[in-house]
Amino acid sequence: MKLNYIDSIRGVAILMVILGHIGQEVRGLSLIPHLLTSYGQMGVQLFFVASAYTLCLSASNRITESHQIKKYAIRRFFRIAPLYYIGLIVYFLFDLSLLWNKNGTFSLPEKYTLINVLSNLFFFHGFYPPANNNIVPGGWSIGTEMAFYVVFPLLFYYFKKWTSGSFGKALLILLVVFIISQLIFVLVYNFMGLLVKNNNFLYYNLVNQISVFCVGIVFFLFEKNTLFTKDWKFDLIVFVALTSISLVLWNCNWLNIFSVIPVLSAISFVFLINIFNKNNKLNLNFLLRIGAVSYSMYIIHFIFLFFSALVSLKFSQFINKNIILVVMYLLTVMVTFVFASISERYIEKPFINIAKKIIHKIH
Known part of the structure; x- marks a missing residue:
């Protein structure tokens, strides 16, 4: 069953991510644009919430399916891995071309060690700092997503078992998970002196x-709870309030504050998803289409960010920074969308169909 509001949310998520990355390339923004572009990186957390929700939906719809885990693994692998591998090759060639342009010779970039490449091929780069986010730009989120895929069946099973339909129990389990992660970070700090900082390995x-x-997961299990079935205006108020708190915390210097902001943003995004679910007029065709190709846009857009940075550097002395931000953002989104649509047709869909054929043979 296709849910338009989920595609719209994916569209919002990738637009946020690209905005965040463009903002990093335009220096000297005024306060409000700087805050908005900085918060754009939370689009990844919006992806994560939507991903968990749709995985729960898929698992529930296939509860009577035979060989569930095997088929689940095949679907997830062929959905993510092929495009990621192609991205690895493309960015390797891109890095080689940059070195050629700089030095006039082809040489292997230092980051392409055997262990770094293998870490990305087998998706355990989320647990190996040197390979975490440099072989494929933005690859950290793919590594984290794939790691979540591994534990999702157990998480979903035990959330359903332990909550027994109780929203209060679900919130308690969520709190316990959060506290355990905080205790782990306390141990990491005490033994290794490392903190969770924005965009570092622990983050x-x-x-x-x-x-x-x-x-x-909690949202999926309890979306019929009265907290989530109120008028959409209530969702809007809560979303704005929680987002405002996140923005205030963003500039705090509290230890490990970036272990708090992601989950706070995730809770706010539950209400954003509700807003799109309750207001079909928000599910505009262009947003649905962007959402449909959002994975390809995520992998591809980093190439165009490089050129956006060059343009920004060249014109920043003559044109207002905020204008540069808007122009570079729109151009990057449009060009990325074109290439992502091609990627969806010739890479994503064919490999998804291969997965379907393999699953059919298993069945």
Whole structure:
């Protein structure tokens, strides 16, 4: 069953992510644009919440299916891996071309060690810092997502078993998961002196993001709870309030504050999803289409960010920074969308169909 509001949410998520990355390339933004672009990175957490929700929906619809785990693994692998592997090759060639342009010779970039490449091929780069986010730009989120796929069947099973239809129990389990992650970070700090900082390895790790995914699971199990069935205006108020708190916390210097912001943002996104669910007029065709190709857009857009950075650097002395931000953002989104649509047709869909054929043979 296709849910338009989920595709719309994926569209919002990738638009947020691209905005966040463009904002990093335009220096000297005024306060409000700077805050908005910085918060754009939370689009990844919106992806995570939507991913957990749709996985729960899929698992529930296939509860009587034979060989569930095997088929689940095949679907997830062929949905994510082929495009990621192609991205690895494309960015390797892109890095080679940059070195050629800089030095006039082809040489292997230092980051392409055997262990780094293998870590990305087998998706355990989320647990190996040198390989975490440099072989494929933005690859940290794919590593974290794949790690979540591994534990999802157990998480979903025990959430259903332990909550027994009780929303209060679900919130308690979510709180316990969050506290356990915080205790792990306390141990890491005491023994290794490492903190969770924005966009560092600990921030990217599944330990820090697991609560975000769990928010999506809880939302799926209890979306009929009275908290989520109120008028959409209530959802809007809660979403704005929680987002505002996240933005305030963003500039705090509290220890490990970036282990709190992702889960707080995830909770706010539950109400954003509700807004789109209750207001079909928000599910615009262009947003649905962007959502449908959002994975390809995520993998591809980093190439165009490089050129956006060059343009920003060249014109920043003559044109207002905020204008540069808007122009570069729109251009990057449009060009990325075109290439992502091609990717969806010739890479994503064919491999998804291969997965279907394999599953059919198993059945």
